[in-house]
Amino acid sequence: MSLQLDKLRILRKDHAMVALDLTVAPGEVLTIMGPSGCGKSTLLAALVGALPAAFSMTGRVLLEGREVTHLPPHKRQMGLLFQDDILFPHLSVAGNLGFGLPRNIPNRAARIAEALRAAGLEGMGPRDPATLSGGQRARVALMRTLLSAPRALLLDEPFSKLDTGLRDQIRAFTFQQAQDLPTILVTHDMDDARAAKGAILSVTGELLS
Amino acid sequence: MIRAAPGLVVALMALPVAAGLAGAFLPAFGFFPALGGDRFSLEPWRALLVWPGLGAAVRLSLVTGIGATLLSLAATLLIVAAWQGTRSFRVVTSLLAPLLSLPHAAAAFGLAFLIAPSGWVARALSPWATGWERPPDLLIVNDPAGLALIAGLVMKEVPFLLLMTLAALGQADSARRMAVARSLGYGRVTGWAKTVLPSIYRQIRLPVFAVLAYSMSVVDVALILGPTRPPTLAVQVLDWMTSPDLSLRFLASAGAVLQLLLVLGALGAWVLAERLVAARGRLWAASGGRGQALDLPLRALSTLPMGLIAAGVGLGLVGLGLWSVSGLWRFPDLLPQSYGLRVWSDQSAQLWRLTATTATLAGLSALIALILTVAYLQAGASHSVGIIYLPLLVPQIAFLPGLSALGLWAGLDGSLGAVLAVHLVFVLPYVALSLADPWRAWDARAGLAAATLGAGPWRVLTRVRLPMLLRALCIAFAVGFATSVAQYLPTLLIGAGRVSTLTTEAVALAASGNRRLIGVWAIMQMALPMLVFIMALAVPAWIARHRQGVKVA
Structure with missing residues (x-):
């Protein structure tokens, strides 16, 4: 399992904002750093297949050697976590996890219970997500993404809105849970980047550390 | 799909x-083969022009339509400018949505029952203030100037425009604009008019146009509250249209086209007036007047439309309900002497x-x-x-x-x-x-x-x-x-x-x-x-x- 960006360029009005040519191995966390507005989030949008109309893209995206460049978001199997947890407010915690779990999977209740246990949220399935703490919500969002069996994980500053103490804990939990997946983390926070323990690049591919 | x-x-x-x-x-233009009109002619227009009520009917449409729109818009903007961001404003606006579901006709009937010579207003004032022992022979509802019609329209259009304005407020960054204006020393109403109104108005323009077109050509409210001899142009057109004398269909069609032209003309005039007001308004906004002293009198003034509309709708509906179950109800008694469900059954x-x-x-x-x-x-x-x-x-x-x-x-x-x-x-x-x-x-x-x-x-x-x-x-x-x-x-x-x-x-x-x-x-x-x-x-x-x-x- 690997995520390959093959001569990927994202252009805005013929100006290349993002230029990357690399492969992320399973279990590796590649960090993309830069100030806001540099195109980090646009890169992730392009990778999941939701590039805003103002941009254009050249090059290819390959997941496990299979080209996904032209697939719609729901067929790419790329998990994405946002700055906010984006839990669906109309579903319970278990409902959110069940939404992530593919339909043909048997023993759904058991799988959901197992994910809750792994996240330290045992028995919280019937709860309203709005009644959870920020850290709990972040963990539900991660488990929901992992239950959807992604082949790569994309993290869009998912720790930036958490309190400092919680942040280390959620970060460690995320990297531990995602250990077999090729992961790309975009952030402007140096602590996040160091904790990822992988290469740190700019959006144009320069090695930052 | x-x-x-x-x-x-x-x-x-x-x-x-x-x-x-x-x-x-x-x-x-004379073409309606089923009724024998197989050639184009100006005959329907000649017939329309010689109808003696034409001048009055056209004037009524213009005056009631434009008058109702101006009053509704002014009342709406005044209420929002004077009260936006206060707690009473939130309470009032939460009551608005159900008002939107009230049909025009029901509101018009309610108002008619209220202000008629034998309505609650006259009863409340009689005989001690008016000396009336019997309902006076006054044309209050269906008055020839169309004032009752205007009132009935304003009563329904203000809640509609208020709701549209509220929806627009959220997108206009109004709270921060107001904070800036207030910190620069502007009065509430003046600050709102100079900073928030220009972007709000752009968003409620379409609803305002709809109110204008509707008020100029409404039929059901005009049948209930409007003048009768002559009626508004729209009512007269309906009259001709539904007449058993099918030859009147040509005249009715000419009237319908005239009604369309009137509305288009009024919309055009409205757009021109918008430009004038906007140009003048820009000068006014840059002139630096803070208008702090205006807040108190304008706030007081804004309670007038709020109170009248609340009373008109509220008492009107209660009156409708009471009449529907009333038995004997003599003038000037405030309440019926007996009640019954006979009409309902x-x-x-x-x-x-x-x-x-x-x-x-x-x-x-x-x-x-x-x-x-x-x-x-x-x-x-x-x-x-x-x-x-x-x-x-x-x-x-x-x-x-x-x-x-x-x-x-x-x-x-x-x-x-x-x-x-x-x-x-x-x-x-x-x-x-x-x-x-x-x-x-x-x-x-x-x-x-x-x-x-x-x-x-x-x-x-x-x-x-x-x-x-x-x-x-x-x-x-x-x-x-x-x-x-x-x-x-x-x-x-x-x-x-x-x-x-x-x-x-x-x-x-x-x-x-x-x-x-x-x-x-x-x-x-x-x-x-x-x-x-x-x-x-x-x-x-x-x-x-x-x-x-x-x-x-």
């Missing part, structure tokens, strides 16, 4: 209007039958409109969809007669399906107006999150977006339902007398002067959409009772 939706919606809105206008223009069979027809038409048209609106919004609404607001700007009286003639020719008139289709033409714009803002305000990241979890577009729509927008969908349905219930002219003309609703029945009673009967029908006409509105608020709140994150406020 979804990809075809924008085209379908545009066709559904534009074709009836275009066909109806053609059906008015051709006979207006006499009418019950007919009431149930027409309530069923009305609810069927309203429920189906609102549901179809909701599905079409969701489909075209989902298709990524393009500019051309602006055309769905066309039926709000073209006067009903200008194109419905032509449409009914076409229906007659095609053998479709008088069927429930044809009435449903024509209701849809008016229901869809209001459903779209109601749903468009919440639809766009939805956090699109929820959709992307769902898609990256493997949900296709259909699943994102049905499992994420629609459930998250449940409250907005229910309210849009209720708005559509109320719009359909309130339709008088489309039901009358396309139904050809064979499809009756609570509204056609209630308005038909206007001339009878039988207050108990009118009270019964007007109360039913009001209660049905009100009930649906209450359910539209209660059902999503109940469904989301364990989901704090779902907006139900």
Whole structure:
């Protein structure tokens, strides 16, 4: 399992904002750093297949050697976590996890219970997500993404809105849970980047550390 | 289905209007083969010009329409400018939504009962202040100047414009603009007019235009409150149109075209006036006047329309209810001497039958409109969809007669399906107006999150977006339902007398002067959409009772 960006360029009005040519191995966390507005989030949008109309893209995206460049978001199997947890407010915690779990999977209740246990949220399935703490919500969002069996994980500053103490804990939990997946983390926070323990690049591919 | 939706919606809105206008223009110039008009001529126009009531009817349309629009807009802006951001403002605005569901006719009947010579106002003042022992012989309702008509229109249009303004406020960054203006020393009203109003007005322009077109050409309210000899042009056109003397159809068509030209002319004049006011306003905004001393008197002034509207609607509806159960009620007693349900039981069979027809038409048209609106919004609404607001700007009286003639020719008139289709033409714009803002305000990241979890577009729509927008969908349905219930002219003309609703029945009673009967029908006409509105608020709140994150406020 690997995520390959093959001569990927994202252009805005013929100006290349993002230029990357690399492969992320399973279990590796590649960090993309830069100030806001540099195109980090646009890169992730392009990778999941939701590039805003103002941009254009050249090059290819390959997941496990299979080209996904032209697939719609729901067929790419790329998990994405946002700055906010984006839990669906109309579903319970278990409902959110069940939404992530593919339909043909048997023993759904058991799988959901197992994910809750792994996240330290045992028995919280019937709860309203709005009644959870920020850290709990972040963990539900991660488990929901992992239950959807992604082949790569994309993290869009998912720790930036958490309190400092919680942040280390959620970060460690995320990297531990995602250990077999090729992961790309975009952030402007140096602590996040160091904790990822992988290469740190700019959006144009320069090695930052 | 979804990809075809924008085209379908545009066709559904534009074709009836275009066909109806053609059906008015051709006979207006003498062409209507079925009635022997097989050559173009100016004869209908000559006949219209020699009608002695023409000058008065045209003047009434202009004065009542423009007057009602100006007063409604001024009252709305004054109320918002004076009270935005205060706690009482939030309380008042939360009461507005149900008011929107009140049909024009019911509100007009309520007002008529209130201000009539034998109404509550006269009773409260008699005989101690007025000396009246019997209802005076005064023309207060149906006054020749159209003042009662203007009052009846303002009473309904202010809540509508207030709601549209409130929706716009959220997008105009109004709180921060006001904070800046206030910190620079501007008074509340002056600061609002100079900083918030320019961007608000741009967004409520279309509703203002709709109010102007509607007020100039309204038929049902004018039948209840408007002058009678001559009536407004729209009422006169309907009179000619429904006359047994079919040769009057040519005259009616010329009148309908004149009505259209009047509305277009008034809209044009309004746009010119907008430019003048805007140019003058820019100079005024830059002149630096703080207007702090204006706040107190303007706040006091703004309570006047609020109080009058609240009293007019509230007491009017109570009056309707009381009349419907009153036995003997002598002047100038404030309350009836006896009560009874006789009129209700006499009418019950007919009431149930027409309530069923009305609810069927309203429920189906609102549901179809909701599905079409969701489909075209989902298709990524393009500019051309602006055309769905066309039926709000073209006067009903200008194109419905032509449409009914076409229906007659095609053998479709008088069927429930044809009435449903024509209701849809008016229901869809209001459903779209109601749903468009919440639809766009939805956090699109929820959709992307769902898609990256493997949900296709259909699943994102049905499992994420629609459930998250449940409250907005229910309210849009209720708005559509109320719009359909309130339709008088489309039901009358396309139904050809064979499809009756609570509204056609209630308005038909206007001339009878039988207050108990009118009270019964007007109360039913009001209660049905009100009930649906209450359910539209209660059902999503109940469904989301364990989901704090779902907006139900």
